[in-house]
Amino acid sequence: MNEPNDKGRKSRSLRDALRRVRLAEAERSDVVVDLHDAERVRLEMLAEELNGVFAEVPKDNDTFLFSVAGGSPQRLWIDMTSFVVMGRDRRTYRFLKDTRLGRTVILETASLDDMADCITHYIAERIIERERTLEGDWLMKRVLLSTAKPEAPAEEGTPAVAPTSRDYRALGWVAAAFLAGILIGFAILLGWAWTRV
Numbered sequence: 001m002n003e004p005n006d007k008g009r010k011s012r013s014l015r016d017a018l019r020r021v022r023l024a025e026a027e028r029s030d031v032v033v034d035l036h037d038a039e040r041v042r043l044e045m046l047a048e049e050l051n052g053v054f055a056e057v058p059k060d061n062d063t064f065l066f067s068v069a070g071g072s073p074q075r076l077w078i079d080m081t082s083f084v085v086m087g088r089d090r091r092t093y094r095f096l097k098d099t100r101l102g103r104t105v106i107l108e109t110a111s112l113d114d115m116a117d118c119i120t121h122y123i124a125e126r127i128i129e130r131e132r133t134l135e136g137d138w139l140m141k142r143v144l145l146s147t148a149k150p151e152a153p154a155e156e157g158t159p160a161v162a163p164t165s166r167d168y169r170a171l172g173w174v175a176a177a178f179l180a181g182i183l184i185g186f187a188i189l190l191g192w193a194w195t196r197v
Contacts, residue, residue, distance in 0.1 A: 043076045049116045
């Protein structure tokens with residue numbers, strides 16, 4: 001019988017392999033931590049650039065967040081639906097907004113000044129939009145109060161507001177729409193059953 005020649009063979013050790021894999025993982029995680037820290041530093045630089053703008057926002061306006069949040073990816077939150085993240089290259093700022101139609105990119109740039117200008121403009125638009133909404137609400141209440149008829153005080157034992165014919169008409173339309181929906185649903189179900197049989 002021939003004995004195997006151990007001189008030319010390389011010995012393998014699981015312990016050495018585990019050590020090599022752990023070292024490689026540690027090096028990779030150091031790179032990831034460095035990238036993560038770089039993202040945060042760039043977002044904090046943008047937040048510092050916008051500190052003056054953040055300070056000028058009216059104190060009664062609580063729609064803005066203005067905070068750098070950890071996580072993956074890290075974000076500089078402007079309000080509940082808009083935020084800035086760093087691009088894949090870790091140098092490009094991406095200003096994103098979540099809408100009902102999906103996420104929209106408002107601006108993508110490597111320039112800190114351009115991003116700060118865009119965010120400042122966005123904040124100004126939101127403040128004006130909020131003022132218009134509040135003004136519209138106030139105006140609507142004012143119009144409703146001026147068109148409302150003064151009512152005589154209700155006597156004891158009588159309802160404060162008696163239903164009008166308009167209320168009954170609206171209720172009739174709701175009931176008719178409900179019944180029409182049931183009939184249409186039944187017709188669709190019957191048609192589906194007819195095609196399956």
